[in-house]
Amino acid sequence: MSENFTALQVNRNEDKTFTRRIVQRNSDDLPAGELLVRVQYSSLNYKDALSASGHPGVTRNFPHTPGIDAAGQVVSCSDGRFQPGDKVIVTSYDLGMETDGGFGQLIRVPSAWAVALPDGLSLKQSMIFGTAGLTAALSVTALVDSGLTPDQGPVLVTGATGGVGSLAVTVLTRAGFQVTAATGKNSETDYLKRLGATNVISREEVTANSERPMLKPLWSGVVDCVGGTMLEAAIKACRYDGVVTCCGLVGSADLNLNVFPFILRGVRLIGIDSAECPMPRRLHAWQYLAENKDAKLLEQLSEEISLEGLEEKIQAMLKGQVKRRVVVRL
Known part of the structure; x- marks a missing residue:
């Protein structure tokens, strides 16, 4: 069943400039994939700022929703790898590059891209790491x-x-x-x-x-x-x-x-490659983060914003003015 959701969308204009705005989208417009996830948190990375600015080395097809990191709950999974309600992390691969990413309340991706949230790690903490x-x-x-x-x-x-x-x-x-x-x-x-x-x-x-x-x-x-x-x-x-x-x-x-x-x-x-590293190595790394995190320090390392706050932070990141991890609450 289709549903509407809110997302940041980047559009390419006729004069080859790029504009960003928050829009309503429909889940039917998302790319193919076995796994539909309701995103609760994402994070802002330099690659996201480049994608949001139309950098051809990151994203070539527009309109597009950036966000190379996403964490949330499974809505559906057609191959049974995950169950509805499971908490998952999705990073790397093509997410947020040519595949619509975590700056939208829903993503649809191959189920092989997702990692079950390790015990001891919250969805927000996973995106502080990202x-x-x-x-x-x-x-x-x-x-x-x-x-x-x-x-x-x-x-x-x-x-x-x-x-x-x-x-x-x-x-x-x-x-x-x-x-x-x-x-x-x-x-x-x-x-x-x-x-x-x-x-x-x-x-x-x-x-x-x-x-x-x-x-x-x-x-x-x-x-x-x-x-x-x-x-x-x-x-x-x-x-x-x-x-x-x-x-x-x-x-x-x-x-x-x-x-x-x-x-x-x-x-x-x-x-070290985080984009295509094998899943066993990826799972091991996320478990290591869960076991070796400092929850209080993670909060000090990060700031939380909404979709509406992304524009200011994208501009600041492109100018090298962002020091703390920026977590986006969807």
């Missing part, structure tokens, strides 16, 4: 599953004031690790220490002497959200048997590196 939190958890679980333990020494997080970096700091701290946070924003030292970082250093401290083939061994593990020279230096400064995860390229997509850290110190480099 794709950024999933990426952070995939990075942290890759370290832990590779044998890294808190007693082996400090873990470096680069790009620590960003969405993935800040959540990685909180999750690592909650799991008992000593975290050194690297940032280019010297004014954010107190903020990063509130997240749990034991030490805060500048990115220049990380990259100093990075032209050398090897650096003094400092880190037992690294969560790198930057790429480029930062990642090169972090790898060179890893201790023996260190583990490095890589999930970002804001610094550069290039990696100019020799093999010495790998063959002399046994350093391991693990790439």
Whole structure:
């Protein structure tokens, strides 16, 4: 049975500009998929702001409803994977890109895209984490599953004031690790220490002497959200048997590196992808977040808005003026 729902819709105009407005839509207009979900919460990510602005690298077909994250209750599921009323999380894949996303009160997607909400995690908390939190958890679980333990020494997080970096700091701290946070924003030292970082250093401290083939061994593990020279230096400064995860390229997509850290110190480099990662790994990451969350800190990390508040936050995000996680209440 069809029903009307409210959604943010982005339209492409004849002059190739884009406008956003809140509209009434009908569930019959949603794309094909086995799973219909009534969205209770979404979150605003930089990719959403790009989609809402008509960026062709994210979305090409309009009108469109952005929102790469969504959490809510199942309305129906034609293949029986979920039951009506089940609470689910949907992130990644094509949601919010070419498939209408979480900035609408209903989404219809393949049931294989959804994750059952883990015990101990609320729908709102899952969207405070969102794709950024999933990426952070995939990075942290890759370290832990590779044998890294808190007693082996400090873990470096680069790009620590960003969405993935800040959540990685909180999750690592909650799991008992000593975290050194690297940032280019010297004014954010107190903020990063509130997240749990034991030490805060500048990115220049990380990259100093990075032209050398090897650096003094400092880190037992690294969560790198930057790429480029930062990642090169972090790898060179890893201790023996260190583990490095890589999930970002804001610094550069290039990696100019020799093999010495790998063959002399046994350093391991693990790439992190949250868009298409296998479901068992995805489930493991969400469970890890549920078990290693700090509920009070999550609230401090986030702010809640309605659909009507999205326009202001989209503009602010495009200008780099959003620091806290923005949760959208549907």
